[in-house]
Amino acid sequence: xxxxxxxxxxxxxxxxxxxxxxxxxxxxxxxxxxxxxxxxxxxxxxxxxxxxxxxxxxxxxxxxxxxxxxxxxxxxxxxxxxxxxxxxxxxxxxxxxxxxxxxxxxxxxxxxxxxxxxxxxxxxxxxxxxxxxxxxxxxxxxxxxxxxxxxxxxxxxxxxxxxxxxxxxxxxxxxxxxxxxxxxxxxxxxxxxxxxxxxxxxxxxxxxxxxxxxxxxxxxxxxxxxxxxxxxxxxxxxxxxxxxxxxxxxxxxxxxxxxxxxxxxxxxxxxxxxxxxxxxxxxxxxxxxxxxxxxxxxxxxxxxxxxxxxxxxxxxxxxxxxxxxx
Amino acid sequence: xxxxxxxxxxxxxxxxxxxxxxxxxxxxxxxxxxxxxxxxxxxxxxxxxxxxxxxxxxxxxxxxxxxxxxxxxxxxxxxxxxxxxxxxxxxxxxxxxxxxxxxxxxxxxxxxxxxxxxxxxxxxxxxxxxxxxxxxxxxxxxxxxxxxxxx
Numbered sequence: 276x277x278x279x280x281x282x283x284x285x286x287x288x289x290x291x292x293x294x295x296x297x298x299x300x301x302x303x304x305x306x307x308x309x310x311x312x313x314x315x316x317x318x319x320x321x322x323x324x325x326x327x328x329x330x331x332x333x334x335x336x337x338x339x340x341x342x343x344x345x346x347x348x349x350x351x352x353x354x355x356x357x358x359x360x361x362x363x364x365x366x367x368x369x370x371x372x373x374x375x376x377x378x379x380x381x382x383x384x385x386x387x388x389x390x391x392x393x394x395x396x397x398x399x400x401x402x403x404x405x406x407x408x409x410x411x412x413x414x415x416x417x418x419x420x421x422x423x424x425x426x427x428x429x430x431x432x433x434x435x436x437x438x439x440x441x442x443x444x445x446x447x448x449x450x451x452x453x454x455x456x457x458x459x460x461x462x463x464x465x466x467x468x469x470x471x472x473x474x475x476x477x478x479x480x481x482x483x484x485x486x487x488x489x490x491x492x493x494x495x496x497x498x499x500x501x502x503x504x505x506x507x508x509x510x511x512x513x514x515x516x517x518x519x520x521x522x523x524x525x526x527x528x529x530x531x532x533x534x535x536x537x538x539x540x541x542x543x544x545x546x547x548x549x550x551x552x553x554x555x556x557x558x559x560x561x562x563x564x565x566x567x568x569x570x571x572x573x574x575x576x577x578x579x580x581x582x583x584x585x586x587x588x589x590x591x592x593x594x595x596x597x598x599x600x601x
Numbered sequence: 602x603x604x605x606x607x608x609x610x611x612x613x614x615x616x617x618x619x620x621x622x623x624x625x626x627x628x629x630x631x632x633x634x635x636x637x638x639x640x641x642x643x644x645x646x647x648x649x650x651x652x653x654x655x656x657x658x659x660x661x662x663x664x665x666x667x668x669x670x671x672x673x674x675x676x677x678x679x680x681x682x683x684x685x686x687x688x689x690x691x692x693x694x695x696x697x698x699x700x701x702x703x704x705x706x707x708x709x710x711x712x713x714x715x716x717x718x719x720x721x722x723x724x725x726x727x728x729x730x731x732x733x734x735x736x737x738x739x740x741x742x743x744x745x746x747x748x749x750x751x752x
Contacts, residue, residue: 296698299665308699 277332277349279325280318282307287321290353298364298400305366305402317367320353364400371401605633609659612702624706626657634659638670638706642749643714647741648676651749655685655709657702667696668705675748677741679718679727687712688722 278290286309288296297305297314305314336342356362371386373394382391389398396403613633616626623641628634638655642648654673660666670692672685680688691700691708721727730737 292698295665299662306697308697311695311697 276328277325277346278353279321279328281321281324282312282314282318283316284310284312284314286310287324288318289349290320291349293318294363297366300395314367317363366400366402369399369401371396371399371403373403606663608664609634616703621703621707624703624710626702626706634663636702640706640710640713642745643710646714647738648678648713648745648749651745652751653713653749655706657706659702664698664700667692667700668702670705670709675744677726677737677744678713679716679721679723679730680712682723686722688720 276287276289279287280290280293281287282293284307286307288308293308296308300306306312307314332342332346371384373382373391374385375382383389384391384396384399384401384403386401387396387399389396391397391403394403395401613628620626623643624638626636626638628636636657636659638657640653640655642651642653651674653676656671656673658669660669670687672681672687674685675683676685682688687709689708689712691697691705716730718727718730726737729740
């Protein structure tokens with residue numbers, strides 16, 4: 276300790292160390308590491324202690340060149356900060372207010388309008404005088420439980436969380452990531468739920484097309500159920516697939532899988548018995564250029580509608596093709 | 602890997618030479634920032650006679666950042682979820698660089714002695730704890746016997 280400073284609560288720290296702590300600390304209040312009392316004023320140089328320490332160091336370490344160098348560096352750093360008036364990287368003066376943008380709900384620094392996470396602006400290092408901590412994991416999970424869509428899939432979500440418990444490896448490199456990714460996962464989940472809500476249409480219309488094209492008897496009911504859920508299930512399964520499937524989660528993710536690819540299920544059903552019927556009907560309507568046959572035009576009775584159908588059909592064809600490659 | 606900060610070396614030395622009663626923390630051979638930890642269940646608690654395995658990792662910013670601690674042994678506790686993550690203030694917002702590995706582990710041990718169902722991490726357990734405390738404690742005891750018995 277070459278540059279000892281004392282806090283208002285009477286605790287002494289090395290200038291470098293306490294400075295690091297105050298700058299890196301993401302809490303709303305600057306506190307003393309020892310007693311946690313809030314620090315409103317910057318710690319001041321403790322000259323008496325510095326003198327005492329220099330005596331101790333001389334007795335203990337003598338003229339160790341290495342020590343001398345670090346000591347000179349520390350003192351130079353402190354002097355530099357004093358001269359430039361940037362003691363403690365100015366954390367005691369540099370404050371701002373986090374303002375939540377009404378448009379997107381993002382908290383922004385009032386100094387530089389940078390997005391603020393935590394209590395320190397990542398751009399201008401200003402400390403937020405009002406707390407923004409509420410935008411934490413807990414909050415997000417709360418949103419999830421309130422979400423009506425989420426509720427219906429809470430079972431699946433829980434089971435994939437269980438997988439994590441079992442699959443988190445004990446190696447230290449993955450350790451941190453796993454915990455973090457769980458948060459990411461919640462975030463992804465939110466995003467996915469949002470997306471699927473905003474575009475439910477393709478699935479409804481795709482189903483219509485599918486029914487019309489394959490005019491054969493099929494198990495309509497079960498298919499309908501699967502189709503409705505397919506979008507949401509697909510990402511739940513993806514999450515589960517990332518993990519090694521174990522224990523209880525195994526069953527649930529298998530359910531998810533079968534629900535995710537309803538089209539493919541139909542495919543395999545048809546490929547056996549109804550192969551010929553499909554060939555005549557299905558492939559005719561799914562020409563490679565997406566051109567619909569005359570029958571279709573008549574039945575639909577409108578050129579506009581037809582274009583719309585063409586696009587949709589193509590979409591459907593893509594799904595079929597990719598599934599068959601599997 | 603960058604050389605280990607002096608503080609970590611000192612803490613490790615002290616953990617080995619002067620261990621906390623009921624707690625062991627052994628650094629991993631390959632990574633001295635990773636510790637294999639065991640904590641004995643406190644007496645008079647449902648976790649009595651259990652030995653719980655944990656892992657502790659010192660992030661690069663330690664001691665400016667709290668160590669990451671996680672239970673590896675299954676435990677029925679309102680503040681510890683099934684991933685083994687621990688809801689403890691000193692591991693999150695109340696971290697202070699004046700704290701050490703040993704003080705953190707002592708806090709974890711204290712958490713075992715006094716579960717706090719009012720600030721839960723495992724919601725189902727906490728609910729159970731609040732509604733049928735005796736049954737929950739019995740279950741915690743049972744789990745301790747099942748999963749945390751010394752081999």
